[in-house]
Amino acid sequence: xxxxxxxxxxxxxxxxxxxxxxxxxxxxxxxxxxxxxxxxxxxxxxxxxxxxxxxxxxxxxxxxxxxxxxxxxxxxxxxxxxxxxxxxxxxxxxxxxxxxxxxxxxxxxxxxxxxxxxxxxxxxxxxxxxxxxxxxxxxxxxxxxxxxxxxxxxxxxxxxxxxxxxxxxxxxxxxxxxxxxxxxxxxxxxxxxxxxxxxxxxxxxxxxxxxxxxxxxxxxxxxxxxxxxxxxxxxxxxxxxxxxxxxxxxxxxxxxxxxxxxxxxxxxxxxxxxxxxxxxxxxxxxxxxxxxxxxxxxxxxxxxxxxxxxxxxxxxxxxxxxxxxxxxxxxxxxxxxxxxxxxxxxxxxxxxxxxxxxxxxxxxxxxxxxxxx
Amino acid sequence: xxxxxxxxxxxxxxxxxxxxxxxxxxxxxxxxxxxxxxxxxxxxxxxxxxxxxxxxxxxxxxxxxxxxxxxxxxxxxxxxxxxxxxxxxxxxxxxxxxxxxxxxxxxxxxxxxxxxxxxxxxxxxxxxxxxxxxxxxxxxxxxxxxxxxxxxxxxxxxxxxxxxxxxxxxxxxxxxxxxxxxxxxxxxxxxxxxxxxxxxxxxxxxxxxxxxxxxxxxxxxxxxxxxxxxxxxxxxxxxxxxxxxxxxxxxxxxx
Numbered sequence: 001x002x003x004x005x006x007x008x009x010x011x012x013x014x015x016x017x018x019x020x021x022x023x024x025x026x027x028x029x030x031x032x033x034x035x036x037x038x039x040x041x042x043x044x045x046x047x048x049x050x051x052x053x054x055x056x057x058x059x060x061x062x063x064x065x066x067x068x069x070x071x072x073x074x075x076x077x078x079x080x081x082x083x084x085x086x087x088x089x090x091x092x093x094x095x096x097x098x099x100x101x102x103x104x105x106x107x108x109x110x111x112x113x114x115x116x117x118x119x120x121x122x123x124x125x126x127x128x129x130x131x132x133x134x135x136x137x138x139x140x141x142x143x144x145x146x147x148x149x150x151x152x153x154x155x156x157x158x159x160x161x162x163x164x165x166x167x168x169x170x171x172x173x174x175x176x177x178x179x180x181x182x183x184x185x186x187x188x189x190x191x192x193x194x195x196x197x198x199x200x201x202x203x204x205x206x207x208x209x210x211x212x213x214x215x216x217x218x219x220x221x222x223x224x225x226x227x228x229x230x231x232x233x234x235x236x237x238x239x240x241x242x243x244x245x246x247x248x249x250x251x252x253x254x255x256x257x258x259x260x261x262x263x264x265x266x267x268x269x270x271x272x273x274x275x276x277x278x279x280x281x282x283x284x285x286x287x288x289x290x291x292x293x294x295x296x297x298x299x300x301x302x303x304x305x306x307x308x309x310x311x312x313x314x315x316x317x318x319x320x321x322x323x324x325x326x327x328x329x330x331x332x333x334x335x336x337x338x339x340x341x342x343x344x345x346x347x348x349x350x351x352x353x354x355x356x357x358x359x360x361x362x363x364x365x366x367x368x369x370x371x372x373x
Numbered sequence: 374x375x376x377x378x379x380x381x382x383x384x385x386x387x388x389x390x391x392x393x394x395x396x397x398x399x400x401x402x403x404x405x406x407x408x409x410x411x412x413x414x415x416x417x418x419x420x421x422x423x424x425x426x427x428x429x430x431x432x433x434x435x436x437x438x439x440x441x442x443x444x445x446x447x448x449x450x451x452x453x454x455x456x457x458x459x460x461x462x463x464x465x466x467x468x469x470x471x472x473x474x475x476x477x478x479x480x481x482x483x484x485x486x487x488x489x490x491x492x493x494x495x496x497x498x499x500x501x502x503x504x505x506x507x508x509x510x511x512x513x514x515x516x517x518x519x520x521x522x523x524x525x526x527x528x529x530x531x532x533x534x535x536x537x538x539x540x541x542x543x544x545x546x547x548x549x550x551x552x553x554x555x556x557x558x559x560x561x562x563x564x565x566x567x568x569x570x571x572x573x574x575x576x577x578x579x580x581x582x583x584x585x586x587x588x589x590x591x592x593x594x595x596x597x598x599x600x601x602x603x604x605x606x607x608x609x610x611x612x613x614x615x616x617x618x619x620x621x622x623x624x625x626x627x628x
Contacts (some may be wrong), residue, residue, distance in 0.1 A: 091374070353393060
């Protein structure tokens with residue numbers, strides 16, 4: 001089982017890094033966790049340009065001059081959790097909605113017509129409204145029309161992930177939000193999500209179930225971003241050692257104003273965020289890195305080619321929002337409202353190929369549900 | 374001239390379609406490389422869509438289309454992808470890649486052999502991507518592979534022919550063409566592989582991510598040709614000691 005060190009120990013490891021250690025990490029093929037700590041340190045800030053160049057070279061070598069595109073599809077805003085930072089928090093008075101299969105398919109087809117092949121299905125945590133049966137059925141309905149389907153929903157059991165994999169779900173994202181137990185306790189006020197360790201063990205269950213990829217992440221703005229970065233590196237390295245067949249990705253959601261008007265506890269600047277991304281890329285050349293529409297066009301465009309490999313576009317964060325302008329409560333406000341075509345053009349302008357399809361449903365034998373042959 | 378499964382190729386350089394900055398650059402680079410066989414990841418293309426970004430720029434009359442199973446973790450997945458290629462008009466040729474470790478993308482020898490046996494039975498012309506293991510190459514040859522594709526070094530690493538001594542054995546033993554694939558990062562690397570007697574090489578990353586992919590493609594084409602001519606012309610042996618200037622030094626006692 002993955003055990004996370006005390007957050008303060010992570011901070012100490014980072015803060016005692018010297019400039020010499022930063023330079024050593026920058027010239028090493030395998031900087032390891034010691035190198036990662038150095039790359040995340042204040043001492044590395046003086047070398048941000050060098051970090052960016054190194055990150056760009058590694059990214060180009062491994063992923064080529066390409067950026068993958070995807071869109072989130074919000075299925076439900078019902079949630080049993082009270083989380084201080086989230087627009088879907090149970091104590092927020094927003095208009096709540098869970099899409100029927102017909103509504104979800106119609107939203108998916110709008111994204112399909114806009115040119116998306118990779119979908120991320122998202123929902124709040126309310127298993128009675130939206131559980132494994134629903135996800136399985138929806139995956140079976142959508143799988144032949146999309147290259148890849150992934151989910152970002154409540155943590156599930158290993159056998160439930162295995163069922164969803166057989167139904168056509170390829171990847172699962174489950175973010176720890178913060179690896180600082182104390183802050184985790186403060187912001188997760190009630191609901192099943194308050195269980196830190198169950199959530200921490202979830203990526204291992206995803207991998208054990210045979211999913212192609214597991215996504216981890218920290219919600220930036222809750223605790224010290226440097227220590228979150230080192231915790232992410234530790235989690236990533238642990239998953240690599242124990243589940244060598246599983247691909248891994250990391251997301252860097254940065255807190256933005258939501259319905260609950262939560263102010264970041266510890267603001268993270270664009271410089272900080274870029275350092276975190278470069279450091280993780282140098283630490284792990286093969287990890288998929290997401291940069292979502294939470295960030296603004298200027299920042300997203302500037303980061304093309306420097307480390308991130310996957311961008312969302314034209315995202316709407318309320319269930320039913322693609323077909324209907326004022327669909328109700330959003331999870332968060334997007335920072336980049338450009339369409340898929342506009343984001344693709346920005347990617348091409350920087351000499352990169354926007355890729356819409358990089359998977360195929362044929363990889364996964366179709367099983368499960370009532371539609372199975 | 375190189376012959377694989379009865380088909381003749383003038384060029385001994387095979388191309389790839391991944392990692393390019395645009396389909397247009399890819400098209401130009403492939404043209405500059407002079408290659409006649411191009412591999413395409415089935416996961417990346419929609420074979421049923423004529424507007425697909427890669428398929429629309431690949432002239433199927435000019436290039437033999439070699440679909441690959443990149444992303445497959447086991448024989449079952451690779452076989453399903455092969456079936457997809459066949460029903461979508463992808464043909465019988467298949468570059469078999471079974472790479473369960475998403476990190477190193479090194480091929481799984483056991484699953485590769487299993488998939489080859491099955492796909493050969495089904496009538497595919499299978500070109501398996503393998504680690505440079507001479508016994509595995511022979512097993513695949515016996516299983517009916519039409520060529521073997523041993524790696525020079527891990528894919529995308531540009532490290533050249535690190536597996537030299539195993540590839541030498543494969544070349545010495547194989548009765549089917551040996552195509553060195555993966556890790557060839559510079560024209561000098563492919564020249565080395567061709568001088569060793571490889572029948573062909575496959576290059577993708579080194580061309581796709583070069584500063585100028587089109588010029589780099591041409592450089593690789595020239596290196597492949599130079600290496601091949603050198604091999605055919607017969608390279609001088611490599612000596613550890615300097616060769617004596619007068620070949621009969623020390624033999625004065627002979628009558």
